[in-house]
Amino acid sequence: MLASTQWLSWALLSAGFAAATAVLAKIGIQGVDSDMATLVRTVVIVVLLALFVKATGKWSNPVDLPPRTLLFLALSAVATGASWVCYFRALQLGPASLVAPVDKLSVVLVVILSVGFLGERPSLRDWCGLAMIAGGVLLLALPRKGS
Structure with a gap:
């Protein structure tokens, strides 16, 4: 596959995993505080990603990254965390079939x-x-009439 079209394969995989995320999360947060559910999910992601990076030989010392890179990655992490907290809260309060499309x-x-x-x-x-x-x-x- 040409490098110029590889992004599409990865983006489609991302969409598929995001769809699974909404359904699996909706099931997983039943009877659990959405913030606690977000924490558990985040810990699992950190562990799996650390193992993946190590296993693929891509590990390097993050302290060696340029300060600008670290700043923007940290800001991105804050935005991601805020997004996840809001998304899980929305999933706890509303149907996944509406929350996920609005999130998009x-x-x-x-x-x-x-x-x-x-x-x-x-x-x-x-x-x-x-x-x-x-x-x-x-x-x-x-809102729909009669809802």
Whole structure:
């Protein structure tokens, strides 16, 4: 597979795992505080990822990374943690079939942020697709009559 299209395979795998995450998490948080569930999930991720990095020979001392890299990775971790806490709370309070699609509004927000901070320039076609995603999220999130 060409390197220019490898991202698509990884992105599709990510989407599949994210879908499994929502369903498995919804089952797993029954009768458990969502924050505690997030902590357990995070510990499992840290252990598995550390084993994976070590087993693949990719381990290096994080202290040797450039300060700017460490700063932005730390900020990304804070955003990830906040996202997980909010996501698990939403899953505990609402149906996974609505929480997960609304969570995917992040797709639209990523593009907006990438335009502002990374200088990326989506095409008109891209913006149309993003508008459809946003419209779908609104359609799912708006209260239904009689609900």
